Amino acid sequence: MTINLAIVGVGKIVRDQHLPAIAADPAYRLVAAASRNGTVEGIDNYTSIEAMLSQKPEIEAVSLCMPPQYRYASAHAALSAGKHVFLEKPPGATLSEVAALETLAAEKGLSLFASWHSRYAPAVEAARDFLSRTRLHSVRVVWKEDVRHWHPNQAWIWAAGGLGVFDPGINALSIVTHILPEALFITEATLEFPENRDAPIAASMRFSSASNLDATAEFDWRQTGKQSWDIIAATEAGEMVLSEGGAKLSVDGKSVHEEPEAEYPALYRRFAEIIAAGRSDVDLAPLRHVADAFMLGRRKFVDAFHD
Template sequence: MAIRIAVVGLGKIAHDQHLPAIAASRDFELVAAASLEGTTPGVPVFRTIDELLASGIAIDAVAMCQPPQARYEAALKAIRAGKHVLLEKPPGATLAECEGLVRLAEDTGTTLFAAWHSRYAPGVAQAKAWLAERKIVSAEIVWKEDVRRWHPGQQWIWQPGGLGVFDPGINALSIATAIIPQHIVLLDGELEMPANRAAPIAARLQLVDMDGAPISAVFDWRQTGPQSWDIFVDTADGRLELTQGGSKLRIAGEERALAPEAEYGDMYAHFADLVRAGESDTDRSPLRLVADAFLRSRQHQTDAFID
């Protein structure tokens, strides 16, 4: 039987990715939604998670697609109601929130899935397998995009808990923590903070794996024209280049054949497997690195950001 799912938060990411992935899936049936704004045809839309859960509609799972600052309370209520929960990235506004949800899901026997969609990019699995057998010499992450193009008019991303440039940057960190075999630690960083915003518009991080291999990361939200979503890893056996957000892979100069992009479709397939197996997947390592960046980086004020 299909897993009956509701979506909370009918914003851009829900309409661009979650709703199409659910509609194309044989594992899920969309039965309801909750959102302060927005609609989706064919299902009832409630204003709050409380109204959704009290509606009497049979729901097995809930996908949390609202801004991270509002995710914790809604997820708590869904898990306490016995629903399986998918958390759009980042899984929470703080690590403490995530830890609380993990413990509650364990206590109630519900599935909790921290859904790092970029880990399902076509080249990630091959990159992970190749690097698993090699010693890394160094790595470089370059993740630069135009915030006006990808987050037009969105204010929550500039507020505390919205992460600023780490909203896309955490995608890069989710890939890096998946493909680099060793645990990654932040050594130092710099954050550029617009004079009129509470979150960074750019960041430069110096990280290292447990074997001492240096990893540099540059995130910037001011790049116009072509966008840069690239990870380069040097090994004794050559360079791995995972580019275009993980959709292109070159190893030691050789282009690798990859399947078509299906990040959210594959992500939902994994969620269905977790629900049916009674398991959870709650890796918090990408969010931990972002939290460490706010803890350990120097902050510099830069020009005010104007939408």
């Protein structure tokens, strides 16, 4: 079965990741795109999802890649029109709207996919397997990068609902919630807001669990030079380091697992699988942690940030 797919929101992530993954997957035929600012060569392009859905009835599934603050209305329109929906991360601006979309998908008998691309990084499953076979003492997450390099002049990410540093930080949370053998919950947090922005530039969090696991996370968008995307776990079997955003795994300094990145091809394979199975995949654990950090966290104002 070939799925007639459309994509909404043609920006950098679509050009860098989605379009190559779709083109390489025989399960899909890309038939249309909708975007206010971009087009995809060789297919029909529209300036709104409403126009696309009304004029292109053969569409069977839609990938939504616009900023999360604007995603609910498009997802609701696509599901209401009988289309399966792929949500870029984070799946929405609030937990409530994604829960409502999950209910609508179930009512319509459609598949809804809340995608977490970092869970599909090449060494993540190896890390999960390692932690399942040993006793865990502590976990430390260090996720620090240069916002000017990765999100230059993207005003939406600093607006309310844009998540700020949690946009990359939620990638770390998506891995942690997948690989740890028990659930975590936030006990304290500090969020640093530039005085001229509505979203944080840095965050520190402490977590616990039913077994009182010691876990911390440090997110920061002000890092220059080498970028840090690491999850460090102290265990009875040695120190496990899942580095480079999940691309490499080492134990006590010795490499255990390393493969080329293939996150988005894996996401689209998963989307095709759940469509074929007639079900959804909507894990909101990473987004719940972000919501908890905003709800529980202490706010600290820091110097203004300018691109």
